[in-house]
Structure formats: C-alpha cells, structure tokens
Amino acid sequence: xxxxVEIPSPLRELTGGLTEVSVSGTTVRAALDxxxxxxxxxxxxxxxxxxxxxxxxxxxxxxxxxxxDDLQTAVAAGQVIAVIPAVAGG
Amino acid sequence: MPALDFSTGLRCRVCGKLYxxxxxxxxxxxxxPLEVDYDYPAIxxxxxxxxxxxxxxxxxRYRELLPITGEPTVGPQVxxxxxxxxxxxxxxxxxxxxxxxxxxxxxxxxxxxxRVVSVALSKAREFGMKTVGCASTGNLxxxxxxxxxxxxxxxxxxxxASLERSKILGTSVFGSxxxxxxxxxxxxxxxxTQIALKxxxxxxxxxxxxxxxxxxxxxxxxIAEDLGWRFPxxxxxxxxxxALIGKIxxxxxxxxxxxxxxxxxxxxxxxxxxxxxxxxxxxxxxxxERHKPVRKPDTICKSLAIGDPAxxxxxxxxxxxxxxxxxxxxxEEIIEGISLLARTEGIFAETAGGATVxxxxxLIEQGRLPRGEEIVLCITGNGLKTLDALxxxxxxxxxxxxALAEFESLFAGxxxxxx
Numbered sequence: 001x002x003x004x005v006e007i008p009s010p011l012r013e014l015t016g017g018l019t020e021v022s023v024s025g026t027t028v029r030a031a032l033d034x035x036x037x038x039x040x041x042x043x044x045x046x047x048x049x050x051x052x053x054x055x056x057x058x059x060x061x062x063x064x065x066x067x068x069d070d071l072q073t074a075v076a077a078g079q080v081i082a083v084i085p086a087v088a089g090g
Numbered sequence: 091m092p093a094l095d096f097s098t099g100l101r102c103r104v105c106g107k108l109y110x111x112x113x114x115x116x117x118x119x120x121x122x123p124l125e126v127d128y129d130y131p132a133i134x135x136x137x138x139x140x141x142x143x144x145x146x147x148x149x150x151r152y153r154e155l156l157p158i159t160g161e162p163t164v165g166p167q168v169x170x171x172x173x174x175x176x177x178x179x180x181x182x183x184x185x186x187x188x189x190x191x192x193x194x195x196x197x198x199x200x201x202x203x204x205r206v207v208s209v210a211l212s213k214a215r216e217f218g219m220k221t222v223g224c225a226s227t228g229n230l231x232x233x234x235x236x237x238x239x240x241x242x243x244x245x246x247x248x249x250x251a252s253l254e255r256s257k258i259l260g261t262s263v264f265g266s267x268x269x270x271x272x273x274x275x276x277x278x279x280x281x282x283t284q285i286a287l288k289x290x291x292x293x294x295x296x297x298x299x300x301x302x303x304x305x306x307x308x309x310x311x312x313i314a315e316d317l318g319w320r321f322p323x324x325x326x327x328x329x330x331x332x333a334l335i336g337k338i339x340x341x342x343x344x345x346x347x348x349x350x351x352x353x354x355x356x357x358x359x360x361x362x363x364x365x366x367x368x369x370x371x372x373x374x375x376x377x378x379e380r381h382k383p384v385r386k387p388d389t390i391c392k393s394l395a396i397g398d399p400a401x402x403x404x405x406x407x408x409x410x411x412x413x414x415x416x417x418x419x420x421x422e423e424i425i426e427g428i429s430l431l432a433r434t435e436g437i438f439a440e441t442a443g444g445a446t447v448x449x450x451x452x453l454i455e456q457g458r459l460p461r462g463e464e465i466v467l468c469i470t471g472n473g474l475k476t477l478d479a480l481x482x483x484x485x486x487x488x489x490x491x492x493a494l495a496e497f498e499s500l501f502a503g504x505x506x507x508x509x
Contacts, residue, residue, distance in 0.1 A: 009287045010118050045119065054380065054403070055104070055121035059280065064398075067385045082284075085116045087123040088296040089225055089279035090303075090331015090400050 006082040029071035097157035100124035115299040134348040149308035165208025173316035178434035187464040200472035201229035206305035210294035213301040219292040225282040228257030235264035310341025327468040328442040329361040332405030361416035362449035364389035371416035373406040390479040391441040419448040438473030
C-alpha cells in the first residue's frame with residue numbers, strides 16, 4: 001500500500017480529475033516530489049523556490065506538518081497527506 | 091437605496107491576478123488570499139457625505155463600498171453601533187482623549203460578526219446557495235445561526251467543543267446543525283475548508299471569505315463618520331484571524347479614495363491578543379515576517395484563540411507600516427480589563443474586549459500609546475456571552491434576609507434622610 005496524497009478540488013484539473021494520487025517516499029518531501037514527478041504542472045502551484053508556498057498547509061493524517069517535522073515528517077504506507085489551502089477562518 | 095455594485099472582481103493579494111466574482115477565496119496559481127476589487131473612481135463620482143447621512147443608521151449606509159449586487163437581503167439592520175466618549179476610562183488609564191466603538195450592542199447577535207455575516211449571507215443568496223456554514227470561535231457561530239435562521243437558510247456550524255456554554259447555546263437555539271469538534275479552532279477551520287471544497291456549501295469564512303471580510307470595513311467607516319468624517323490618531327483592535335484590524339485601516343483609506351474624508355490616513359494601528367494565543371503580537375514584538383503558529387492555544391479568551399491566523403502576515407505588516415504596535419495580556423489582565431471597562435463606562439465586553447482594554451493599558455504604560463493623543467478602542471463582543479470566564483473572578487453578592495436590620499448591618503454609618 002502506497003502513501004496517498006489528497007488533491008484539493010482546484011488542482012484536480014492538473015491530475016486528470018483524480019481526487020487522490022498514490023505516491024512513494026518515506027518523507028512528506030519525497031512523497032510530494034513523487035507527486036510532482038507524476039504531474040509536473042503541480043510543481044509551480046505547490047512550490048516556490050523549493051519551499052511550499054506560504055498559503056498552503058500540508059497535513060499527515062490530519063496533523064499539520066509544521067507541528068511535526070515539516071517536510072521531513074516521516075510517512076508510511078497507508079497514510080494520507082492532504083494539501084489544503086490555508087486562507088480561511090477568522 | 092440604489093442597487094449599485096461597484097465591485098469589479100476578486101484580486102489575489104500575492105500576485106494581483108483578477109478573478110470573476112465567484113465563491114472562491116484563494117488564487118489558483120499561488121493559493122494567495124483573494125480580496126474584493128472596486129472601481130473607486132466610479133464610487134467617488136456618486137457617493138457624498140450628504141447621501142450617506144440621509145440613509146438609515148446601519149452598516150448599509152456605505153452600500154457603494156460593499157460587494158453585493160442587489161439590495162442586502164440578510165441583516166439590513168446590522169451596524170450603526172455607538173462610538174462612546176470614554177472619559178472615565180481615560181482618567182483611569184491616564185490618557186486625555188479616548189473613544190470606545192461599541193459593537194457589544196451590534197444587532198442581532200451582539201458582536202461585530204453580524205457585519206461580516208450580513209455581507210456573506212446576502213452574497214450567498216445571490217449565488218443561489220441554500221446551505222451555509224462557518225468555522226467559529228463563537229461569535230461568528232451565533233451570527234451565522236441567527237442571520238441564517240432569519241433568512242431561511244440551512245446552516246452547518248463547526249466549533250471547538252471547548253467553547254463557552256453560552257456561545258454554544260446561543261448558536262443551537264436558532265436551529266442550526268451545530269457540530270462540536272474535539273480539537274482546536276485551527277483544526278475546525280481545516281475541516282471546514284475540506285467540507286466547503288467537497289460539498290460547495292457557502293462557508294462564510296472559507297469560500298465566501300473575500301465578501302465576508304469586507305463587512306468589517308463598516309466598523310471603520312462608522313468610527314470616521316461619528317468623529318465628524320475624520321480619523322483618530324490611534325486604533326486598538328483585538329486580533330484573532332487578524333482581518334478586522336486590516337479592514338478598519340482599509341476603510342479609512344477608502345474614505346480618502348472616494349473623497350468622503352480629505353484628512354490623510356495616518357492612523358496607527360495596534361493589535362491586542364491573549365498571551366495564551368499570541369502568534370501575531372509575537373511576530374510584531376520579535377520582528378518576524380511570518381507568525382509562528384500556536385498549536386494549542388490556552389486562554390480564557392476563546393474568541394481570539396486562533397493559533398494560525400489567516401491574516402497574521404498582513405496584520406503584522408500593517409502594524410509595522412503604520413507605526414503601531416501589538417501586545418498580549420494574561421487571563422488575569424483580561425479579567426481586569428473587562429472589570430475596568432464595566433466599572434468606568436458601564437460597558438460589559440467579552441474577553442476579547444478585556445484583552446483590548448488591558449493591552450491599551452499596557453501600551454500606554456510602555457509609552458507606545460501617547461497619553462495626549464486621540465485613541466479609539468474596538469469592543470467587538472458582549473460580556474454576557476463569556477460569563478464562564480468571570481464566575482470565579484467576580485465576587486458573588488452578599489445575601490441577606492428581607493429585613494431592614496440586616497441591610498443596615500451591611501452599610502452601617504449611612505445617614506438616613508431627615509424625618
């Protein structure tokens with residue numbers, strides 16, 4: 001079983017409509033790199049200068065990676081990485 | 091009122107890309123926040139002080155500067171709250187010129203959130219939405235529930251399970267689908283984003299957020315109009331998501347742009363937070379460009395308990411650029427702030443108001459707020475909603491039997507009137 005990345009609806013036009021993409025990798029960084037390898041047009045949407053854009057939050061099994069090890073957070077088969085727009089609330 | 095919509099679209103605050111007026115809150119290129127864009131020269135050609143002053147005293151008298159197409163269909167009576175001269179509080183704080191903008195008496199749910207909800211739900215109806223919702227620390231929950239009920243909309247309201255009982259009750263009473271989530275506000279907020287993206291419902295602070303946030307500007311227009319169409323030198327504002335402080339300053343700038351106020355907008359903006367959840371004031375005080383999120387907020391001031399504020403970056407930047415400052419205060423200081431405002435001005439504010447008063451006091455003592463200049467304190471919610479924070483702190487009344495002698499034993503030495 002691979003790691004899954006949940007694709008938010010605004011980006012699904014770049015994944016051929018897929019809501020979830022299976023990726024490989026043992027860290028969030030590696031998993032997202034594999035996602036971008038499969039769907040290169042996602043790269044500039046998610047990253048700027050090698051860093052995740054400031055208005056995107058990344059979650060592993062519903063926990064914000066900024067409270068874990070950020071992009072170095074370990075991921076294992078069966079876990080879900082969610083990419084979620086950060087501009088909400090207040 | 092003429093049905094005039096001067097908004098031209100939604101503009102990304104990061105890259106400037108313009109989007110059509112849809113239910114969307116972020117840029118598809120960089121996920122930056124979208125903000126309503128207006129044709130200010132066109133507004134300037136039509137709006138006048140006389141026109142505004144002739145309209146009913148509600149937030150909708152500034153109709154041209156709000157982003158709806160038809161007449162407001164939700165909350166047409168919202169706003170128009172008092173700007174109170176605070177001389178007794180000024181004496182207590184050792185300043186000369188103090189005002190209190192009192193949204194603790196905003197209609198219908200006693201907080202400034204009725205302003206944002208009135209715009210967001212009017213817009214939701216324009217979009218043909220039947221189901222709306224929000225993530226909330228309490229005040230927004232009350233407002234979406236009440237205004238949604240009055241508009242006949244189905245409402246889904248998600249809150250942290252740890253909210254004050256009165257804020258939960260004051261939401262459920264309106265017949266909303268209230269969901270108490272076992273988690274922090276930021277977790278509730280993330281869940282709402284997932285729900286909004288999946289179901290397409292109108293979440294006022296998610297996909298309707300650009301419109302919603304504009305409602306806060308009316309807090310600023312009212313301050314300026316009630317001061318006689320001019321700006322104060324200093325505004326102290328509570329910060330949760332960090333949007334209100336920015337919208338008050340934006341409102342002042344717009345009054346310049348459309349010619350209603352000619353005085354340049356040099357108002358300094360000051361932000362108030364609780365020490366138990368202070369990502370924005372910490373960013374200002376430690377000169378961080380971007381705030382460090384607070385994972386587990388710990389304060390009685392639940393309405394400000396947003397650990398990862400969406401407008402944190404913009405609020406800190408604004409505070410720096412205007413020459414203001416930010417501070418945070420302990421729970422004890424918040425309760426002292428509530429008491430001080432109540433005992434000097436007869437205004438019962440919720441915990442966020444206590445934080446605002448206490449931060450103002452701290453900034454005055456630090457010399458950051460000048461004692462001789464004009465200061466406006468923003469009171470955004472009502473104390474009756476946060477009684478939980480006060481039961482232990484406020485002394486219970488003395489209890490006596492219904493006998494004159496018992497009363498007199500309490501207040502011995504008072505002279506009776508002459509027989």
